[in-house]
Amino acid sequence: MSWFLNSWTFLLTLALVSQVCGYSYLMVLHTASKSHHVVGEALAKGLTAAGHEVTLISPFPQKKPVKNLIDVDTPNTIKVMGVYKARILQNAQKPLVIRYPYMHGMGLDLTEALLVAPEVQELLGQNRTFDAVICETFMNDAHYGFAEHFGAPLITLSTLGATGWTSDLVGTPSPPSYVPHSLLPFDDHMDFWQRAQNLGFQAYEYIYQNWVNLPRQEALYRKYFPSNKQDFYEMRRGTSLVLLNTHVSLSNPRPYSPNMIEVGGMHVNRNDPKPLPVDIREFIEGAEHGVIYFSLGSNLKSKDLPEEKRRAIVETLRGLKYRVLWKYEEEDFADKPANVFVSKWFPQDDILAHENVIAFITHGGLLSTMETIYHGKPVVGIPFFGDQFMNMARAEQSGYGITVRYGQLTAPLFRSAIDRITGDPSYLQRVKVMSSQFRDQKETPLERAIYWVEHVARQKGAKYLRSASQDLSFVEYHNLDVLAAFFTVLSLVLVLFVLLVRFVALKVKGCTAKSSKHKIN
Numbered sequence: 001m002s003w004f005l006n007s008w009t010f011l012l013t014l015a016l017v018s019q020v021c022g023y024s025y026l027m028v029l030h031t032a033s034k035s036h037h038v039v040g041e042a043l044a045k046g047l048t049a050a051g052h053e054v055t056l057i058s059p060f061p062q063k064k065p066v067k068n069l070i071d072v073d074t075p076n077t078i079k080v081m082g083v084y085k086a087r088i089l090q091n092a093q094k095p096l097v098i099r100y101p102y103m104h105g106m107g108l109d110l111t112e113a114l115l116v117a118p119e120v121q122e123l124l125g126q127n128r129t130f131d132a133v134i135c136e137t138f139m140n141d142a143h144y145g146f147a148e149h150f151g152a153p154l155i156t157l158s159t160l161g162a163t164g165w166t167s168d169l170v171g172t173p174s175p176p177s178y179v180p181h182s183l184l185p186f187d188d189h190m191d192f193w194q195r196a197q198n199l200g201f202q203a204y205e206y207i208y209q210n211w212v213n214l215p216r217q218e219a220l221y222r223k224y225f226p227s228n229k230q231d232f233y234e235m236r237r238g239t240s241l242v243l244l245n246t247h248v249s250l251s252n253p254r255p256y257s258p259n260m261i262e263v264g265g266m267h268v269n270r271n272d273p274k275p276l277p278v279d280i281r282e283f284i285e286g287a288e289h290g291v292i293y294f295s296l297g298s299n300l301k302s303k304d305l306p307e308e309k310r311r312a313i314v315e316t317l318r319g320l321k322y323r324v325l326w327k328y329e330e331e332d333f334a335d336k337p338a339n340v341f342v343s344k345w346f347p348q349d350d351i352l353a354h355e356n357v358i359a360f361i362t363h364g365g366l367l368s369t370m371e372t373i374y375h376g377k378p379v380v381g382i383p384f385f386g387d388q389f390m391n392m393a394r395a396e397q398s399g400y401g402i403t404v405r406y407g408q409l410t411a412p413l414f415r416s417a418i419d420r421i422t423g424d425p426s427y428l429q430r431v432k433v434m435s436s437q438f439r440d441q442k443e444t445p446l447e448r449a450i451y452w453v454e455h456v457a458r459q460k461g462a463k464y465l466r467s468a469s470q471d472l473s474f475v476e477y478h479n480l481d482v483l484a485a486f487f488t489v490l491s492l493v494l495v496l497f498v499l500l501v502r503f504v505a506l507k508v509k510g511c512t513a514k515s516s517k518h519k520i521n
Contacts, residue, residue, distance in 0.1 A: 240466075357375075
């Protein structure tokens with residue numbers, strides 16, 4: 001009996017200890033873009049599965065309750081995002097220097113829309129703390145104020161890779177000589193003109209960020225977090241950890257600060273794919289020559305394409321021997337080809353995992369890029385905005401994809417790209433190699449992300465990871481004061497040397513003149 005009671009006491013103690021050890025996190029996902037949300041949601045569910053509690057601020061609450069996951073709904077951000085989504089095709093034709101301020105305008109509107117949401121205001125009014133605040137970083141710096149408000153270290157999650165608005169949070173260097181900007185279609189081996197463009201755009205971004213965007217974000221920070229004591233810029237530089245949704249096998253080797261960690265692919269299903277719906281599975285498995293999957297992502301609707309472009313796509317798909325799964329937002333339309341299956345939504349990850357799917361026609365989004373590489377499918381890309389141009393440029397340079405520019409999209413050009421990607425085995429061979437590299441990791445990206453989030457909570461912000469560069473001004477960081485002093489001293493030495501040489505020359509000349517005069521006399 002004593003043994004039985006002791007056993008139960010031990011189990012009860014163990015259960016209580018496990019509950020005490022669990023952390024409470026606040027996660028802020030503001031973009032109202034499903035593709036961005038998928039990344040953060042994967043981390044949120046991973047943390048709850050590890051025994052932690054997550055309060056999730058987002059416009060996409062769970063359809064079914066998840067244990068230890070508490071939703072704070074912000075439906076108003078979807079309305080704001082909808083305004084900008086409606087202009088995607090229009091803005092895709094504009095130069096990047098014009099699109100860039102537009103992007104930050106969207107970020108500013110989304111930032112305030114989340115902060116004014118009644119559910120968020122109610123949360124801010126609660127007298128509580130969190131062990132860490134995990135905030136998506138996408139042109140929303142004012143949201144970092146949640147961390148100090150709730151007495152927690154700040155962790156940011158970039159649903160892209162390292163960008164101009166993430167690297168400076170932890171002092172990660174981004175040499176423009178070989179680190180291309182995420183919005184430019186370059187790789188890490190740039191020629192002179194590409195390096196010039198890269199340097200020029202990074203300078204433009206630095207000026208816009210520091211003179212226009214960040215002051216606007218600071219105003220929102222002061223408005224919605226009036227009790228915070230930290231200076232806005234000091235708060236940004238105090239970021240404990242940055243998680244990046246990328247992996248070196250998908251991008252280019254580059255330097256990172258110790259507290260900037262790659263966790264790309266958290267959302268990819270690494271276990272057995274889920275069973276496909278019967279109609280989709282039968283469509284795929286009944287394809288004699290294979291299936292091509294076609295999706296332009298969650299932000300752009302294929303049905304909204306101009307009639308000329310839509311007709312070119314339909315004409316191309318009709319002439320293929322392959323079957324096509326097309327994410328199209330109308331269940332049927334008059335000129336739908338017989339070999340095409342349309343749906344408003346497809347289980348993309350599970351479809352790409354099917355062996356009968358031979359290629360992917362994509363917009364070039366980062367999540368789609370990860371999934372297609374993981375499952376080893378070559379791509380034809382039609383990029384529209386953001387990092388899609390860089391992702392597709394890298395696909396071409398890596399040898400597993402072909403880009404079709406939206407402005408140049410015609411039926412012959414589109415058909416040619418599809419024929420090349422499906423007919424040339426080198427594209428498939430190359431993506432299989434990249435798939436092997438991406439899969440070859442000592443732990444899953446989600447396991448790595450959970451470890452580092454827990455580490456920051458355990459180490460109360462892990463300040464020992466903070467780079468000293470965060471304490472330097474722009475002048476000090478680039479040694480401009482040292483260089484100015486060096487060249488000043490060097491210039492003085494040169495001037496003194498010239499004066500000395502001139503003085504000696506005059507003396508020699510004077511002595512020579514006196515000697516000549518003496519000889520004449």
